[in-house]
Amino acid sequence: MSDNLKYIEVAVALPVEGTFTYRVPDALSLLAEPGKRVLVPFGSRKITGYILGDAIPSDHYEIKLILDILDDAPLFPESMLAFFKWISEYYLHPIGQVVQCALPKGLTLCDAAEIALTDQGKTALSDSLNPLEQKVLKQLETGGVSLKTLIKKCNITTSLIQLMQRRGWIVRQQKLKGAKRKRKTFKDPFGEPIEPDTAPILTTEQHEAVSRITDALSKGFSGWLLAGVTGSGKTEVYMRLAAQIIRHGLGVIVLVPEIALISQTERRFRARFGECVAVLHSSLSGGERYSQWRRIAQGQANIAIGARSAVFAPFDKIGLIIVDEEHDSSYKQDNDLLYNARDLALVRAKLSDCPAILGSATPSIQTYYNAGIEKLTELNLNCRVQERPMPQISVVDLRKIRDFRGIRRFISPELHQAMSQTLSKNEQVLLFLNRRGFAAFPVCAECGASLRCEHCDISMTLHKGDNAYKCHFCGFSRSSGANCPTCGSYNIKFLGLGTERVEEAVKALFPQARVARMDRDTTSKKGALLNILKDLRQNKIDILVGTQMVAKGHDFPNITLVGIICADLTLNLPDFRAGEQTFQLLAQVSGRAGRGDAPGRVILQTYAPNHFSIVSAQAQDFKAFCQREIQSRQALNYPPFSRLIQLRISGQDAEQVQEFADALGGICRELKKNASFFHAITILGPAESPISRIAGHYRWQILLKSTSSKLLHEFSRHLLAQKSVLPHHRQILLIADVDPLFLA
Numbered sequence: 001m002s003d004n005l006k007y008i009e010v011a012v013a014l015p016v017e018g019t020f021t022y023r024v025p026d027a028l029s030l031l032a033e034p035g036k037r038v039l040v041p042f043g044s045r046k047i048t049g050y051i052l053g054d055a056i057p058s059d060h061y062e063i064k065l066i067l068d069i070l071d072d073a074p075l076f077p078e079s080m081l082a083f084f085k086w087i088s089e090y091y092l093h094p095i096g097q098v099v100q101c102a103l104p105k106g107l108t109l110c111d112a113a114e115i116a117l118t119d120q121g122k123t124a125l126s127d128s129l130n131p132l133e134q135k136v137l138k139q140l141e142t143g144g145v146s147l148k149t150l151i152k153k154c155n156i157t158t159s160l161i162q163l164m165q166r167r168g169w170i171v172r173q174q175k176l177k178g179a180k181r182k183r184k185t186f187k188d189p190f191g192e193p194i195e196p197d198t199a200p201i202l203t204t205e206q207h208e209a210v211s212r213i214t215d216a217l218s219k220g221f222s223g224w225l226l227a228g229v230t231g232s233g234k235t236e237v238y239m240r241l242a243a244q245i246i247r248h249g250l251g252v253i254v255l256v257p258e259i260a261l262i263s264q265t266e267r268r269f270r271a272r273f274g275e276c277v278a279v280l281h282s283s284l285s286g287g288e289r290y291s292q293w294r295r296i297a298q299g300q301a302n303i304a305i306g307a308r309s310a311v312f313a314p315f316d317k318i319g320l321i322i323v324d325e326e327h328d329s330s331y332k333q334d335n336d337l338l339y340n341a342r343d344l345a346l347v348r349a350k351l352s353d354c355p356a357i358l359g360s361a362t363p364s365i366q367t368y369y370n371a372g373i374e375k376l377t378e379l380n381l382n383c384r385v386q387e388r389p390m391p392q393i394s395v396v397d398l399r400k401i402r403d404f405r406g407i408r409r410f411i412s413p414e415l416h417q418a419m420s421q422t423l424s425k426n427e428q429v430l431l432f433l434n435r436r437g438f439a440a441f442p443v444c445a446e447c448g449a450s451l452r453c454e455h456c457d458i459s460m461t462l463h464k465g466d467n468a469y470k471c472h473f474c475g476f477s478r479s480s481g482a483n484c485p486t487c488g489s490y491n492i493k494f495l496g497l498g499t500e501r502v503e504e505a506v507k508a509l510f511p512q513a514r515v516a517r518m519d520r521d522t523t524s525k526k527g528a529l530l531n532i533l534k535d536l537r538q539n540k541i542d543i544l545v546g547t548q549m550v551a552k553g554h555d556f557p558n559i560t561l562v563g564i565i566c567a568d569l570t571l572n573l574p575d576f577r578a579g580e581q582t583f584q585l586l587a588q589v590s591g592r593a594g595r596g597d598a599p600g601r602v603i604l605q606t607y608a609p610n611h612f613s614i615v616s617a618q619a620q621d622f623k624a625f626c627q628r629e630i631q632s633r634q635a636l637n638y639p640p641f642s643r644l645i646q647l648r649i650s651g652q653d654a655e656q657v658q659e660f661a662d663a664l665g666g667i668c669r670e671l672k673k674n675a676s677f678f679h680a681i682t683i684l685g686p687a688e689s690p691i692s693r694i695a696g697h698y699r700w701q702i703l704l705k706s707t708s709s710k711l712l713h714e715f716s717r718h719l720l721a722q723k724s725v726l727p728h729h730r731q732i733l734l735i736a737d738v739d740p741l742f743l744a
Contacts, residue, residue, distance in 0.1 A: 007057045008032055008066070010040060010049035011096035019095065021055040022066045028159050032066075034081060035074025039067040050099045052081060068157045072165070072172065075103060076297075077316035082351050087344065092716060092736045093337050101337045102312035104280075104289040114172075115161065116144040121169035132156055137169065147172070197271040199240070200385075206233050209379045210240045213355060217244060217319070221350045225371045226359040227622075228381030230591025231388060231555075234359045235265065237381075238322050239272050241357075246276065246302040250319030250354075254305045255341055257328035258552050259283050260529050265324070266305055273303060280306030280313060283526065308333060308341030311348060318352040321345045325552060326358035326367055327584055332741045340739060342367075361591055361622075362584040365577075365633065368626045369640040384595075391562070391593040391600030393618045397609045398566075410497060410505050415563045415603045419543070422561040423513060427598060428536070429543045430556070431506065432589045433499050433565040436519040436547055437461035440496030442469060444484035451484070451492070457693040462494055463521065464504070474695035502565055503545045510543065518546035551589035557596030562589060567606040567614055574690045575743050576638045579613045583625050586617035637682075639739075643709045645716050646740040647702040649686070649732060654698045656728040661686035661700035663726045664719065664734075668702060671718055681706045681715050690744040697733075703743070713738075 006024040022040055024032045032038075032051060040049045041064050048070065057063055076099075084102065088095035117140040125137050135154050139145060151158070164170050202210065209226060216222045228234045242252045254269070256262050259281050269277050278292045278301035295301040297314040304313035308331050311321075323331070323345045331341040342358065349356035358367055358376065371378040384390065396412045411419070422429050439462040442451040450459045453471035460469040460478070468477045483490045503517045516522075516532055523529040535541050536556055544550065544559075570582045586604065594600020606614050616625035634641050649664065651657040665686040672678045682705040689699035706712040716736050723729050 005057075006032060007055040007063065008038075009052045009055040010038060010066075011052055011094075011099055012040070012042060012047055012049045013094075013096040013100040014042075014047070015094055015097065017094060019052060020049070021057060021063055022049075023057075023063045024066055027163075028066070028069050031069045031159065031162055033074055034078045035071075035076045037070040037075065039070060040064070041067065050075075050096060052095075053078075068159055069162070070158060072162060076314050079316055079352070080312075080314070083344075083348050086347055086351070087337070087339060090713070091337060091339055091738050092713070092720060098337060102309075104293045105286045114144045114146055115140060115150050116171050117141060118168060118171055120167070121164075124167075124169050132160060133164065133169075136160070136164065140170065194267065194271050196274070197268075199272070200236065202236065202240070203233060203381075203383065203385060205381045205383060206237055206240075206385075209237050209381065212377075212379060213237075213241055213357065214244060216355055217241070220353045222355045223346055223349070223370075223376040224355060224357045225363060225367055225376045225378045226357055226381070227363055227368075227371075227378060228359065228361060229384060229390065229620075230361045230588070231384040231595045232361075232381035233385045234324070234381060235268060236385075238324070238357070238359070239269065241320055242269075242273070242303060242322075245319035246273070248319060250302070250317050251296070251313070251315030252303045252319060253310060253313050253315070253321045253345070253348075254303065255310055255321075255323045255331070255345060256305065256307060257325045257330040258549065259307060260523075260533065260549060261325070261552055261554065262305060262307065263530055263533065264555065269303060269305060276300075276302045278304050278313075280304060280310040282307065282309070308339075311341045311344045318348070319354050321349045321352075321354065321356045323356070323358045325360055327360045327362050327364040328552065329581075329741050338735070338737050338740075340741075343739070362587045363622075364584075365580055365626060365629055366640045369630060388594060388597075389599055390620055391590055391602045393590055393602040393604055393620065395609050395614065395618050396603060396605045398605055398607050410502050410565055411509060411563075412603070412605055415605065416509065418561055418601065418603055419510065419563065423510065423542055425560075425598075426539075427560040428539070428541065428556065428558045429561045429563065430550060430559050430589070430592055431502060431543065431545045431563045431565060432547075432550060433497070433502055433545070434548050434569050434585065435496070435498045436472070436500065436521055437470065437498035438464040438500040438504075439494030440498055441494075443493050443495055444487060444489055445491040445493045446489040447484060447487040449484055449486040451482075455693070455696045457691055461498060464500055465521075473691070497565075499545050499547055506543055506545060513542040514540060515543045515545065516541045518544060518550055520547070520549075523549070548585060548589075550592065551585055554592060555595055556592055558598075559592055560594055560596075560598045560600050562593040562600070562602045564589060564602065564604045564606075567604050567617075568608050568611075571608060571611060571613065573744070576633070576636065577741070579611075579632075580629060582611075582613040583617050583622075586613070587620065587622070590617065590620075637705070637707075642705050642707050643712050644740055645704045645712055646737040646743065647704065647716070647719065648689075648735040648737060649700040649702070650694075650697040650735075651728070651732045652696055652698070653728070653731065656731055657698040657700055659727050660729070660732045660734075661702070664722075665702060667719060667722050667726075668704075671715065678711065678715055680708055680711060701743075 006029040007021055008024055009019050010022050011019050034051050034053050036051050038049050084098050088098045121137055226234055245252050256265050262281055266279050278295050280292055296304050304310050323342050326342050333339050346356050370376045396414050419429050441459050442462050451469055453460050453476050455476050456471055456473045458473055460471050463470050467480045470477045499517055499519045507515050518532050567586055570578055590602040593602050649661045668683045684703040686700050686702045689701050692699055723734050
């Protein structure tokens with residue numbers, strides 16, 4: 001093959017392994033750069049691919065020509081290629097789909113650009129041009145035209161557009177839908193003016209943390225655990241370090257687990273750093289997200305704040321990555337590419353040769369263990385700012401309460417009295433229950449059957465406000481007037497409780513109080529969440545009832561009482577992390593109390609007051625909890641002492657799914673038996689998933705466990721490669737979840 005021909009490595013956004021080599025026509029060779037999209041022939045189709053770099057051609061097969069190059073400039077810096085390749089290898093996911101996941105959805109509408117004629121182009125009209133060039137310039141004489149329209153009317157490719165751009169005849173401008181006016185989030189997310197803040201005097205512990213990490217900023221990669229109690233000022237530490245980084249022209253990524261928290265974090269960072277802050281999260285429209293993403297790529301923003309996908313912010317040079325509330329399960333993506341943004345933050349920091357900070361009041365067991373074996377350096381903030389005391393936590397043993405009927409079913413006498421006292425002082429109350437809806441278990445009083453979802457193996461939940469039973473897994477709903485599907489009776493009893501039922505009870509107990517509810521049902525509409533947070537900040541709410549959304553890092557200065565309605569809901573989950581999740585949730589929601597001038601109090605209602613997670617949460621003794629939990633994990637060889645990969649098997653035919661799962665389990669055991677180096681792998685299953693059907697798909701799983709991540713990945717690759725020989729493989733979805741957080 002000729003040496004002067006250009007060949008490129010292309011990744012396609014399809015569920016296929018590996019990359020593909022294509023040849024570039026001479027006319028496009030100078031435009032073919034890593035990070036650009038290309039239109040390529042793929043079988044009988046034309047699809048979009050991503051240029052990863054140059055390729056060495058093979059003589060063993062015909063190499064096809066690319067059809068077009070779709071971008072003027074690379075969509076991501078070349079420095080991110082190693083990051084994408086690592087993700088693809090570790091999460092057993094095609095690299096083209098990794099790149100697609102990393103790019104904003106608004107980017108897919110690149111053809112929304114408008115093409116306009118320049119003065120040079122008008123002059124060129126009088127020159128001798130080829131017919132296509134003449135046709136394009138004539139088309140633009142009367143005004144700008146969308147790229148899509150121009151290509152269609154003139155029957156041209158974008159390569160000709162790019163050539164005419166380089167000659168200065170035309171100009172290309174993005175006119176993305178949703179980005180026509182200044183994005184609302186450039187203003188204060190609460191609609192209030194932002195006054196530039198003055199950096200406060202640091203506490204001794206904050207100063208020590210800033211000093212230690214500052215010394216490491218210029219020394220390459222380092223990993224830090226900033227373990228600070230709630231209200232200890234972790235965000236101020238982040239901002240002091242970010243200020244040093246942006247002075248050197250480097251980028252800072254700040255990951256926050258929930259969109260609700262992003263608004264609070266954005267407000268604080270913008271008060272300190274102004275317009276150099278960009279925000280990335282899924283509530284933005286495609287155009288808004290693309291606009292923010294482009295500001296980062298073009299160097300107009302130095303700080304990117306966002307949820308898990310912000311780990312892909314297109315900085316070429318990064319100086320610091322921060323993961324706030326690093327323990328939060330929201331950092332784990334639950335569909336498509338099943339990545340953990342906290343772990344990717346450490347990987348990207350290592351590849352970028354910069355520090356990464358994991359911050360939390362309740363670090364995950366994995367992170368705490370890594371600090372213990374010195375993979376991370378631990379720094380502690382043990383005191384709240386301004387010497388504010390930690391809240392006092394009282395435990396109410398629900399087993400001892402005799403008269404616990406009617407609306408008293410949810411509010412113990414101790415909690416009722418504390419609420420009355422708090423409201424009399426014009427202070428605010430937060431009631432926490434990690435279950436939404438009105439009643440979690442509708443049961444027929446005649447035959448005892450529960451009302452279950454038609455498509456999932458799960459009980460439906462009554463949502464009284466919507467007059468409907470709803471499935472929280474697939475969204476299926478039926479009228480609340482429906483009869484029992486088993487016996488036809490309309491005599492339905494409502495067991496269990498949710499935030500909607502607690503809200504109703506609280507309004508009956510305190511009719512003069514202004515009560516609001518914050519859960520997925522009340523915050524689904526755009527702007528609803530910010531309105532609740534704004535009303536809370538402005539003391540327009542006396543009592544807030546909420547799910548775990550209220551537990552995550554919010555700063556509500558006037559909340560002095562937190563009532564935990566039932567602390568036991570997560571204790572009995574079929575998951576080895578159930579105790580950890582319970583402790584973290586209780587500690588975090590308790591931390592919302594007493595963050596202002598008045599001291600805080602927490603009343604924790606439970607049926608299991610002697611459970612170690614409850615005892616540790618009351619004592620606010622994080623280290624004692626971790627040490628005991630680590631001993632338990634070590635005895636059972638669960639993470640952090642082993643690595644897990646969960647193979648998820650699903651399909652619409654129950655028999656086919658079971659047959660496929662059994663066959664895959666057989667291959668697992670055969671592979672382990674025949675390859676001695678796989679003996680260190682433990683195979684659990686196949687077994688039906690704890691929730692055996694979701695959205696009409698039957699579910700089985702196989703859990704693989706080993707102390708060697710390398711062996712576990714190699715074993716899993718062998719298994720995934722065998723899918724096509726298994727029964728019913730075309731009807732079955734097989735997914736590998738690396739480092740699964742939930743085993744249901």
